[in-house]
Amino acid sequence: MRATTEARLLDAAEELFFSRGIAATPVDAVLARAGASAATLYRGYPTKEALVAAALDRRHRDWVATWDACVERQPDDEGRLLAVFDALDAFRSGPRGARWCAFLGAAAEHADESAEVAAAVRTDTETLRSRLTALAEPVVGPDAAALAEELLLVVSGDLAMRLRDPGHRTALAREVARALVARRRA
Amino acid sequence: MRATTEARLLDAAEELFFSRGIAATPVDAVLARAGASAATLYRGYPTKEALVAAALDRRHRDWVATWDACVERQPDDEGRLLAVFDALDAFRSGPRGARWCAFLGAAAEHADESAEVAAAVRTDTETLRSRLTALAEPVVGPDAAALAEELLLVVSGDLAMRLRDPGHRTALAREVARALVARRRA
DNA sequence: GTCTATATGCGGATAGAC
């Protein structure tokens, strides 16, 4: 499979699966958008679920890169901790912007998802948890893990709010997060 | 359609759709659990989506009733405002407990859901918003709407966290909410 | 009113040509 075809397939998969829903998107729609045929897809991936998992994996790598860039742009520890909200904004308004969260969406669609998809969701959660904890450590020290758990709740809430209200602004979550950080500092 | 058959159909729909996913659950599975046949289902509802919408409607009424009961049990204004978390716990561990949130789940599955389903989701959100605002009014007065928006974020975050970690405890959300209330009071 | 049996369409996946 040529690299460009593979990339187009993943692009199309990401765009359609994570905005319209996975089950609601037939592979034919992905193929049409990618300009590829079914045989080409199934040459690279054994099943539709494998394509979903591959799209999630690539998305996760790009999300972490976006987040890293936002962290590095901040001058102080608290800014770096709250940079996750800049990243949410940036990722959303960028070319990879989806309706809400690709990982939560994949988890929501099937109680028994394939092992690969389930692993991708778990990885996303653990990445958020561990990175938030590390970023919180210089800010609140021993409370880092507890604060990270609170921020994970707020991040997930921001993502879920996009389902309730497509115009939902990340500013609310950032404001709530700031209050939670301040509370632990005091 | 006999009332008991109708109730069994809604029970089965609720249990399966909102735990395993709507698209992932064929109507046959609902029929098998309800002990009814396809003809009986389609006598009462024109489409599968209509059954989903009916199950959401009934669930919404019962959720509000559960919430009301938790509010009434509280002795003070702050307790009544935070009673939404008691209700989340009670609803979850009761017989209607689902994997996460039936309304967010329905919204997640299709970008273009049927008008009835979309309306049910919107109703759920607006109910949360307006009731939280009303309950916040005696606690923080003019800040009620702003606080309600924050609490809606936290409630949605608690629900989304259930997807990330099935054992997620509501206590975290309640604690965060308490801090947000305290901040607005001061 | 509920059943059995079935029509109908669509989605995932494959075979075989080029």
Place this chain on the structure above:
DNA sequence: GTCTATCCGCATATAGAC
């Protein structure tokens, strides 16, 4: 390696008997 054409199964919905 990619395409065209197609198979096969499953899911929604209906027809007609009891």
